[in-house]
Amino acid sequence: MKIRRAKMDVSMLTSVILMVGIFVVFLFLTGGNEISKFSLTNIIDSSIIYIIAGLGYLFVIAMGSADLSIGANLGISCIIGTSLATIWGVDWTAIPVTLAAALGIGLINGVLVGRLKVPSFMVTVAWLLGIRGMIIYTQTEVFEELFPTMYYQTAGPLLLLKESFVKYPLFVALIVVVYLVLTHTKFGHYCRSIGENELVARNVGVPIKNVKLWAFGLSGLMAGVAGLFYLARNGGTNNTIGQNLEVDVIACIFAGCILVTGGYSTKLPKLLLGCFTFAILKNGLGLMGYNTAFAKELSQGLVIILIMFAVIKMKDWESKRAVTITREDEVALTDRAIS
Amino acid sequence: MAGEIILKTEKLCKTFGPTKANIDVDFELRRGEVHGLVGENGSGKSTLLSQIAGIIGSDSGRIELQGEVYEPHSPLDAYDHGIGIVVQELGVIGNVPAGVNVFIGRTQRFTKFGIVNTTKINEEVREIAKEWDLGDLPLNKLAGAMNVESRKQVELLRALAVDPEILILDEITQALSYDNRRRLYAIIEKFKAMGRSILMISHDLEEIMATCDRLTVLRDGRVVDTVETSAISMNDLKRMMVGREMEGEYYRVDNEPSRRESIALSVENLSVTDEVKDMSFDIYDGEIVGFCGLSGSGIHTIGKALYGLSDEAKGKVRLRKNEALIDSSQKALHEGMAYVPKERDWEGLMMQANIRDNITLPGLDDLKSKAGFVWNGALNKTANKAVSEFSVKCNSIAQEMGGLSGGNKQKVNLGRWIAKDLSCLVLDCPTRGVDVGAKAYIYNLLKSLKADGLGMILISDELMEVLGMADRIFVVKDGEIARELKRGDEFTEDNIIEVML
Numbered sequence: 001m002k003i004r005r006a007k008m009d010v011s012m013l014t015s016v017i018l019m020v021g022i023f024v025v026f027l028f029l030t031g032g033n034e035i036s037k038f039s040l041t042n043i044i045d046s047s048i049i050y051i052i053a054g055l056g057y058l059f060v061i062a063m064g065s066a067d068l069s070i071g072a073n074l075g076i077s078c079i080i081g082t083s084l085a086t087i088w089g090v091d092w093t094a095i096p097v098t099l100a101a102a103l104g105i106g107l108i109n110g111v112l113v114g115r116l117k118v119p120s121f122m123v124t125v126a127w128l129l130g131i132r133g134m135i136i137y138t139q140t141e142v143f144e145e146l147f148p149t150m151y152y153q154t155a156g157p158l159l160l161l162k163e164s165f166v167k168y169p170l171f172v173a174l175i176v177v178v179y180l181v182l183t184h185t186k187f188g189h190y191c192r193s194i195g196e197n198e199l200v201a202r203n204v205g206v207p208i209k210n211v212k213l214w215a216f217g218l219s220g221l222m223a224g225v226a227g228l229f230y231l232a233r234n235g236g237t238n239n240t241i242g243q244n245l246e247v248d249v250i251a252c253i254f255a256g257c258i259l260v261t262g263g264y265s266t267k268l269p270k271l272l273l274g275c276f277t278f279a280i281l282k283n284g285l286g287l288m289g290y291n292t293a294f295a296k297e298l299s300q301g302l303v304i305i306l307i308m309f310a311v312i313k314m315k316d317w318e319s320k321r322a323v324t325i326t327r328e329d330e331v332a333l334t335d336r337a338i339s
Numbered sequence: 340m341a342g343e344i345i346l347k348t349e350k351l352c353k354t355f356g357p358t359k360a361n362i363d364v365d366f367e368l369r370r371g372e373v374h375g376l377v378g379e380n381g382s383g384k385s386t387l388l389s390q391i392a393g394i395i396g397s398d399s400g401r402i403e404l405q406g407e408v409y410e411p412h413s414p415l416d417a418y419d420h421g422i423g424i425v426v427q428e429l430g431v432i433g434n435v436p437a438g439v440n441v442f443i444g445r446t447q448r449f450t451k452f453g454i455v456n457t458t459k460i461n462e463e464v465r466e467i468a469k470e471w472d473l474g475d476l477p478l479n480k481l482a483g484a485m486n487v488e489s490r491k492q493v494e495l496l497r498a499l500a501v502d503p504e505i506l507i508l509d510e511i512t513q514a515l516s517y518d519n520r521r522r523l524y525a526i527i528e529k530f531k532a533m534g535r536s537i538l539m540i541s542h543d544l545e546e547i548m549a550t551c552d553r554l555t556v557l558r559d560g561r562v563v564d565t566v567e568t569s570a571i572s573m574n575d576l577k578r579m580m581v582g583r584e585m586e587g588e589y590y591r592v593d594n595e596p597s598r599r600e601s602i603a604l605s606v607e608n609l610s611v612t613d614e615v616k617d618m619s620f621d622i623y624d625g626e627i628v629g630f631c632g633l634s635g636s637g638i639h640t641i642g643k644a645l646y647g648l649s650d651e652a653k654g655k656v657r658l659r660k661n662e663a664l665i666d667s668s669q670k671a672l673h674e675g676m677a678y679v680p681k682e683r684d685w686e687g688l689m690m691q692a693n694i695r696d697n698i699t700l701p702g703l704d705d706l707k708s709k710a711g712f713v714w715n716g717a718l719n720k721t722a723n724k725a726v727s728e729f730s731v732k733c734n735s736i737a738q739e740m741g742g743l744s745g746g747n748k749q750k751v752n753l754g755r756w757i758a759k760d761l762s763c764l765v766l767d768c769p770t771r772g773v774d775v776g777a778k779a780y781i782y783n784l785l786k787s788l789k790a791d792g793l794g795m796i797l798i799s800d801e802l803m804e805v806l807g808m809a810d811r812i813f814v815v816k817d818g819e820i821a822r823e824l825k826r827g828d829e830f831t832e833d834n835i836i837e838v839m840l
Contacts, residue, residue, distance in 0.1 A: 186703040186704065193689065205646075205647075
């Protein structure tokens with residue numbers, strides 16, 4: 001006989017309450033308009049790029065690391081992919097080249113963080129700043145004049161990503177695959193064990209270097225996938241491509257109450273909840289007429305502060321009602337073990 | 340005046356939620372005595388010390404210090420009353436140098452215009468260390484960068500810096516190696532000779548019996564009895580602690596070395612910087628090989644290096660089953676080796692993760708389905724099986740690891756490996772900080788693993804444990820095997836100590 005009492009995931013509950021709360025607030029503020037303009041496809045369309053990039057980021061955050069390079073990575077790999085496709089004159093080659101470039105940048109991050117033990121924050125911030133400069137250079141008129149053949153207009157199979165019958169199934173498939181890999185494979189377990197305690201993972205025999213390599217690789221690869229969706233929607237590259245993607249993804253991760261320290265509490269549904277919270281927020285602000293970048297960023301900041309307090313309060317509450325073994329339980333269990 | 344009562348508690352109670360940690364505890368500490376508190380994990384020893392030390396309050400009852408009511412509201416308050424404390428809860432502050440840690444909270448004396456004079460602090464700390472013969476410590480080093488042993492020494496210095504009338508020591512020897520234990524015992528002797536009192540907790544009953552004058556036994560938060568050490572036998576003491584007869588012997592009863600013909604692990608010319616020097620030895624199947632040595636001898640480094648955890652290791656560690664060369668912990672795991680590290684709470688287990696994930700982490704390879712997925716069903720099954728097999732006391736496998744007692748944590752730490760098909764097991768202080776019941780359990784487990792033909796390496800700071808369990812002992816000095824002893828007449832504490840020092 002075994003007593004089984006599943007522990008409720010308080011952080012998941014917090015993020016649900018938060019999402020519902022924000023939804024209700026906007027429902028009142030917009031006089032019911034929020035609900036009429038509100039649909040799942042609407043939310044997905046407005047946040048598909050963050051969600052896909054966030055899926056890859058989950059592996060990195062599960063290890064308690066950071067990958068701030070995803071926005072820049074998305075930008076540069078799209079530029080590399082589309083430029084080569086233009087030069088070669090074969091539209092579909094943009095897809096594999098973009099993905100390969102994104103994966104490559106992710107793997108380089110993985111080598112720097114895993115083998116050379118550079119803090120992930122530093123490595124990826126360096127990419128963020130360095131690559132952003134390159135993106136702006138390649139997207140200026142000077143550059144276009146020098147290399148006119150590299151001017152690209154989204155065409156061919158990439159445009160299929162705009163079609164609902166490709167977009168949504170692919171989106172769902174990506175979520176399912178990442179969910180399986182993160183929760184139900186050895187690799188996913190290893191990622192999360194590193195976030196819990198890297199030293200313990202190492203002492204058990206988890207191949208830290210390889211796990212880090214591939215976690216950052218996946219983060220990069222998913223930024224590349226997100227990039228393909230970006231190309232399909234925007235029709236090509238521009239000098240703000242991928243800008244602030246990492247900020248948006250991290251905001252969604254916070255809103256989903258995923259701990260930055262990583263570990264076993266890193267769960268994919270929390271990311272989706274966080275993304276939905278922000279989508280509702282943006283949708284509501286738009287309906288109320290606050291459509292400027294300023295309003296958006298201010299509200300994001302406020303929401304994150306709100307989340308912080310919510311998480312702290314919920315943690316307090318959790319520790320008060322935590323199921324600890326009482327002396328009586330222990331005696332009872334001992335008796336059972338003896339008999 | 341020796342014998343006079345210096346501290347007493349009357350009907351002290353403390354509850355944590357539904358848990359009654361202390362129930363009507365009456366306790367007396369005399370001047371000039373070493374008084375031991377013994378009991379299983381969760382019996383309320385640490386709670387009592389924490390109440391006296393001002394770390395936690397009491398729900399009812401009172402404490403008297405030298406005949407006056409004493410209600411400390413913080414450890415600093417306790418210091419002011421002449422009570423020096425070394426307890427698990429306090430620890431050191433990692434980002435502060437060791438020297439400053441000694442006077443933490445009491446630096447006013449060294450402060451001028453808001454600036455703390457660390458040179459002066461360090462001078463004074465050195466003087467205290469010299470007075471009590473505590474050896475040299477790197478006082479400018481951040482306490483967080485020191486190993487557990489040095490940190491405990493810093494805590495001990497902090498307690499002694501108060502010039503206390505009463506010294507409280509909670510599980511301090513567990514963290515100390517042999518030579519520093521000797522130093523501690525000398526301090527205890529000196530303290531006693533000065534007519535001051537010591538109140539200590541230890542799971543090492545041999546130590547308690549040897550050191551203390553009187554013992555107070557606690558069980559389930561109540562005082563069972565207070566007895567003179569000289570008037571009680573070890574078995575009676577165990578019975579009082581557990582509340583029932585402890586069966587049979589703790590350690591092995593046979594007095595002959597035994598092993599199988601086949602070699603489990605060969606080590607050739609193993610070196611790790613200057614900590615381990617050119618070591619070669621073989622471990623046979625069904626054999627327990629003990630490693631003993633002082634703090635700087637490198638015995639713990641050997642354990643790490645064998646499991647492929649040391650980047651600086653040179654030489655060959657080979658598992659003979661598949662002739663596999665162990666050059667990384669990944670390889671060691673894959674080849675069926677197991678390593679139980681010394682610091683269970685931060686090297687061995689993920690304290691915030693649940694029991695299930697802790698148990699299954701080393702065995703994920705075996706739990707994979709054909710398609711390569713690890714399903715929760717398989718994880719739950721394995722974890723539930725291990726929990727019941729090793730009688731880990733917990734509500735469910737979804738419980739957080741940190742909520743378990745020391746003994747149960749160690750059962751998880753060890754038990755998760757046993758489920759696997761092992762080829763060699765490396766244990767570093769496997770009974771550190773666990774109570775008698777769990778200790779007996781672990782020793783029995785080692786005995787049955789030995790009978791099953793598993794080769795084991797037992798690294799330990801407790802000589803009795805190694806003498807009780809091993810077939811051979813390597814006494815290590817300055818990174819070299821100074822002497823090899825075989826189970827039998829050679830197996831005496833004196834033989835080890837003679838070589839070790």
